[in-house]
Amino acid sequence: MREEKDYLGKVEIEDDKLYGISSYRACKLFPETGEKFDERFIWAYFMIKKAAATLNKELGYIDSNIADAIISACDEWKTLKDHIIVDPLSGGAGTSVNMNINEVIANRASQLLNKEIGYVKPIEHVNLHQSTNDTFVTAGKIAIIVRxxxxxxxxxxxxxxxxxxxxxxxxxxxxxxxxxxxxxxxxxxxxxxxxxxxxxxxxxxxxxxEERIRNVNIGGTAIGTGIGAPKNYVLKIVNVLRETCNVKIAKADNLIDATQxxxxxxxxxxxxxxxxxxxxxxxxxxxxxxxxxxxxxxxxxxxxxxxxxxxxxxxxxxxxxxxxxxxxxxxxxxxxxxxxxxxxxxxxxxxxxxxxxxxxxxxxxxxxxxxxxxxxxxxxxxxxxxRCRENLEKSISNLTPLINIFGYNEVAQAVKESNYDVDKAIKLLSEKFSISVEDIKKKINPDNLTKLGF
CATH class of the missing domain: 1.20.200.10 (Fumarase/aspartase (Central domain))
Known part of the structure; x- marks a missing residue:
């Protein structure tokens, strides 16, 4: 067991678990509902963390060795996804799952560097220049585009x-x-x-x-103003993320709108x-x-x-x-x-x-x-x-075209008197209007009735 602490106190976590104290607390607060995050959503979230580490390394905001370890950990998302234990139905606008992903990536990166768990920091390194509020929504949009x-x-x-x-x-x-x-x-x-x-x-x-969902708020951090992130990061992160995940996304014109x-x-x-x-x-x-x-x-x-x-x-x-x-x-x-x-x-x-x-x-x-x-x-x-032929031959609606010849009321009366028998109704109309049965049947030939406008 290893001990982890935050400003709320300390907890013990099994050594083989890559999640940390925030994930542990979330699972205690939000018991499993049986729902699971979509695999593409998890992938998208890992790609966001990879893109952020890539850009922060390029801009000199993070040690290159730590950035490389984070990037390598993100590429192991298929294995690491089993350590994402937070339930989708959790409070906090997604903070719990963001921290779960941050902790798993940080701890795996520490292992890749042959350091003790805790060497790479979930917030200071993996979450650098990000907020739950821009990463969660962006991951959701990327996953939806793919799906x-x-x-x-x-x-x-x-x-x-x-x-x-x-x-x-x-x-x-x-x-x-x-x-x-x-x-x-x-x-x-x-x-x-x-x-x-x-x-x-x-x-x-x-x-x-897709034209509308591809506009993402990554770089807007907490409320879309980009607080806590340098301008050069905010301007470039969407381009880096687009290349990382190979999904056509674009920076939203209004990051505040796209956040809220x-x-x-x-x-x-x-x-x-x-x-x-x-x-x-x-x-x-x-x-x-x-x-x-x-x-x-x-x-x-x-x-x-x-x-x-x-x-x-x-x-x-x-x-x-x-x-x-x-x-x-x-x-x-x-x-x-x-x-x-x-x-x-x-x-x-x-x-x-x-x-x-x-x-x-x-x-x-x-x-x-x-x-x-x-x-x-x-x-x-x-x-x-x-059966199609039998049902068609019995249908009284075959007489519909005859209303143009005899009038609606006359055809309806013949239907009523024949007790809804097609042949008897035709015979009654034939006798009343002195038109042969054969001529009447030509008017209701199914070959013609299935054509537009008859």
Whole structure:
């Protein structure tokens, strides 16, 4: 055991632990919730510390040997991340995790220099010219940029698979439905095409939002004024960090604004919510089109991916669409959480930045998994062409074009008198208006009804 102290007192820490007294106190104050920081967030934070050490060495603010040891320790982030023990849901606007990272890097740097733990200082060396308030938010933005790109790749893949199905099913005519009731005919491929276009909008929106999230407040230190950091450091740190992490970031025009206002996170998550809305809709449509399959719609043949029931043999449930819908519901709740937390910041700082960053990243990862699972599922969906044809032939909405010939009320009356039987309704109209059944059926040919404007 080793003894560490701060102005609050002393604690004993196991010799093999690289975290220090601040991390120890944080874990006592904020017990584990089961939440874990996103790995890319941890990586981004280590890259910030590496960039700071690199620049401080260049500018002569830190001993070169200590700076080199810090830089080497930061490059070991994959190993050292297991020593980041602070829970994401901790108080202090992220101070606990910043100190946890500072301590781990400092102690590892001490080892690399063959010195006792404590030789390299967490604050005086690793945290030099930084604050939690500029490092935490900057790490969050870098991590979100990286994760957003991964999510966009999954959206592209899902969109392309749906477009493949659009082409495969384009000639299959079926009944359309409005408010779950029979509507005019539509091509099965047209339904898939509408889903693909919705995802194309999500893809475009998420691509564009990176323009705003790449503006970071690193160098602004505590409240965006750069207090405690020399001017030459403030002016150069963004460029050094950009090269270090290879992510296109830029110095915010107003570091005070970028430190205290979290609206960009709310904006980003609003777009994640919009994606969730579309994924929910697509998944629910798949459930409905595959429902039954023998006693309901049954127009899609859903993949058999697992046993559907522990008591009903042979049952096949739409488990992947339901998984995606559950993910969407979680993201909806995260959106409300992030909006409230972003609004609740006070004056020069948002004290809830750990919650905002954590749940934004969590939503991105959940949606990435949802898109991946749904892609694999849709790839194996088949069309039940016979059921599509049967349902279409029974639909009374096929008579919709006839209102231009006989009038709305006359067609409605024929439907009522025929007890919603399509053939009987056509026969009644034929007899009343002395037009052959064949001529009337030509007017409601499904080949024409699925074309824009008929």
């Amino acid at each position: 957003l790109r991964e999510l966009i790749d999954q959206i592209i893949n899902l969109q392309e698979i749906i477009q493949t199905k659009e082409k495969e099913f384009y000639r299959i005519r079926k009944v359309g439905r409005t408010q779950l009731m029979d509507g005019p005919p539509i091509m099965l491929g047209q339904e898939f095409g509408a889903w693909a276009d919705a995802l194309a909008r999500d893809r475009w929106r998420l691509n564009k939002v 206002n979290m609206d960009v996170f709310s904006e980003i998550h609003g777009l994640l919510k919009a994606l969730s809305v579309n994924l929910y809709k697509i998944s629910n449509d798949i459930r409905l089109l595959g429902s039954g399959p023998n006693t309901s719609v049954g127009e899609l043949i859903l993949p058999k991916v697992q046993i559907g029931s522990s008591i009903m043999p042979g049952k096949n449930n739409p488990v992947v669409p339901e998984y995606v819908m559950q993910i969407s519901l979680v993201v909806f709740s995260h959106d409300s959480l992030i909006n409230h937390a972003s609004a609740l910041g006070n004056l020069e700082l948002n004290q809830f930045s750990p919650l905002i960053v954590h749940y934004a990243l969590k939503s991105i990862n959940l949606l990435k998994n949802a898109c991946h699972s749904l892609s694999k599922y849709i790839e194996n969906i088949k069309a039940n062409e016979e």
